[in-house]
Amino acid sequence: MTHAVTRADAAITACAVRFTNFVENGAALLSNHALRVVDHMLHTSPSGAGLDYVMPALLDQPTHRIAVLDGLSCHHPPRQV
Numbered sequence: 001m002t003h004a005v006t007r008a009d010a011a012i013t014a015c016a017v018r019f020t021n022f023v024e025n026g027a028a029l030l031s032n033h034a035l036r037v038v039d040h041m042l043h044t045s046p047s048g049a050g051l052d053y054v055m056p057a058l059l060d061q062p063t064h065r066i067a068v069l070d071g072l073s074c075h076h077p078p079r080q081v
Contacts, residue, residue, distance in 0.1 A: 021061060
């Protein structure tokens with residue numbers, strides 16, 4: 001699932017950073033502080049599903065500190081079942 005806010009848009013891809021209140025957590029970059037706050041979830045969640053909704057809440061909804069970095073891309077290969 002890709003949310004509209006995380007989908008690349010040619011009109012805005014020139015932006016280095018787009019601040020938002022949501023990012024998918026598959027390749028999150030976290031500060032030391034944020035990592036300490038969410039570390040327990042990362043170790044207890046078997047799949048990571050839903051953590052992208054929980055992390056902003058645990059970090060007090062840092063609207064101007066969560067961002068999409070359009071200059072970076074990543075590939076999520078399918079899980080081996």
